Amino acid sequence: MVKGEPLVILLVEDNPDHAELIKRSFQDHRVANAIYAVTDGQAALDYLFRQGDYADPATSPRPHLILLDLRLPKVDGMEVLKQIKGRNDLHRIPVVVLTTSEAEGDMSNAYDNHTNSYLVKPVDFDKFTQLMADLGFYWLGWNSSPYSQ
């Protein structure tokens, strides 16, 4: 982590309530400087590929972490994951799958598509906020990434 550089999280979450909960948790624990949220798979890809509404790089800074829900409108989360990990300029960005699904198939698929982590949203409020805090500290604090993404 380089001081002075804003830490950017891309949050891909179709449920606005969940997105709100995640954002609040991060803010409460001062995890990130900037959270960019999109609500469907296509928007996530547009952001990352800098196309459509996100053609201007100023609106779509490279994230240091991607939080990805699996069940998304338009383009499925698994497809988004596949595309990220298939691109040379994106595949080093840590992708954490954050979903309600505990299905065995979803987990295997996610790991097969090189997810960096797979997290199930806890129903319990305390556990939820704790997970968000730990997630932020781990990926943006403890975890090291190469300088050039």
Added chain:
Amino acid sequence: MNRNPPDNSGLTNRPAFFGLRTRMALSFGALFTGMLTLVVLATIFGIPFTTDSGLYDEERSEVLKNLSLVADLKKDRFHLWLQERKNDISALAQNSNIQEQVKHVREVIRDEMKQGEPNGVLWTDLRQDRSYRKLDHLFRMIQSTYKMYDKIRVADAATGLVFFSTDEKDLGNSVSDKRFFIHARYSVRGVSVEIAKDPLSDRPFLTISRVIVNPSLRNSTEHLVSAVLIMYVDPDRFMKSMLHTGAGLGKSGDVVLANEDGRILLDLKFPLADGTRGKVLEHKIEAEPAMLAARGREGMVISRDYRGVTVLAAYRHIRVTPDQGWGMVVKVDKAEVFAPLESRILNALVIGAIGLIGAIGLAILLSARISGPIRSLSRTAERVEAGNLDVRSAVTSSDEVGSLAASFNSMIERIEHSHKDLETQVADRTARLTALNQALEDQNSELERFTYTVSHDLKSPLITIKGFLGYLKEDAASGNTERLDADVDRISDAVAKMARLLDELLELSRIGRLTNPPEEVLFEKLARDAADTLAGQISEHNVRVEINDDLPLVYGDYVRLSEVIENLVDNAIKFMGDQPDPCIQIGVRPDDEEPVFYVRDNGMGIDPQYYGKIFGLFDKLDQESDGTGIGLAIVKRIVETYGGRIWVESEGAGQGSVFYFTLPEKNESPGKET
């Protein structure tokens, strides 16, 4: 099925050394060959124990008969000829004039002899004698007339002195020791016939001699016989040509003449076995026919001749004089006689061989004709055994084989039919099983998907509720009321969403189970009822609903069918977007084989890439909309339960969309939910 064949290995499993056709061909060939051989043999050698004699016997008896005839002919001719000669000499010897002249000449010589030993002068003088000259004239006339006699002599009966001869050199010679003289001298009336040899020329000749009586002493017994008349015939010139010329005897035809001692009387036609020539009166022939003939026997025989060659011979006895006989053998080489027979046998064999080839050909043809259908049947049976039931045996005849082939064909046909029946049944059941299996699998995966989505979609609002409740608690503790109302709204919405979700899930689970009895329903009524039900939403969004006339009857559960229309209309209203003149049209597409119904709107439209996704459970394209993502899944499920299809078409985003679906005709009952 018990496929073990019955135990007949001793018959069927032993490999045949030859095929049926070969065996039949061999059998027929052997049969034809045997019969042909018998016929040829019977032709040549005759049939045993019957009167039918074959070519061989016929030829032999023909030759022997021929030989016999020739022999008889020769014998008769010779006898005749000899008789003529005997008559000649008798006529001369009994001629009184000759008797007188002989007497006179004898007297002249007797007178001269009294004066001394005869000498050349005597014979010279004698020739001048009138009687001698008369005799000479007479005998020469005989010679020239008959052209038969080489010379004619007269010898004194008492002394054997030759006192007359047509050959003057003979005068004065004595013939007293010659057989022809002695035989003639002592056989007063008889004629002696002898073959003798000229000591000077070594040539054989035939003599015929007879006594001449003294006419003056006719009444006295003393000196009755005055002289012996001897006539010489060259046998080469007469007998031999007569005897050897054998009509119909062929090249090897031969006549052998032998006296009682077995000595040959004529030159032999062929050299002896050692290559030398047998000399007349010296060579003693020992061949059987000649011996038999000389001893007075007559007959026919197949034997060896003087050369040692096997001949067919007829032997005859020729009685030359009462006390003297000759043997005559007329013979021909067996080889020559049988040469034509051999060529005939050869011909017969050639014809036989040609016949044999024909017979074998016929045998092959016949066996092919007979075995062909059987072999074809056998091949067909093999192919059927190998599993090919399409083959049939050709039925080429109406005999037992033909009827066997026909029965066999009908047998295969029945097997084939039962096979096909069985196959059809198996295929039928397999198809049903597969369909069942597929249905089970579909249901299973749908159930899995259902569980999955339910757990996800029901968990989501729970997280929301719990999360914001947590913040409410924190805010309440800290006295922060800033976001209180908003958070309570979020919780309330989430609860409402959960309630609706549960309702719709219940609804979805009922589709298959709660089916009212199908009935005829006017599609127009369905459409109007749906519009009435949704009247609140329709008027709220200011939507114009157009329902076409002339809509057909559909067949099914009224409640379920109306759910289809309601959901589609509801969906259209939700995604109308910011269309200023919202319009929904319900109708049936013309010009289709089956009625294709549609619900058309002029709302947001759908990107083609999402055509499949929208019908999935909980799949929503727009997160902002307040649907649960179950509505279209319910529509799809109902349509498919009735065996229909549903799909969506859209010109693209902002161009509106059309949902098409088909429903069964009246007489098609809905697929039973399993």
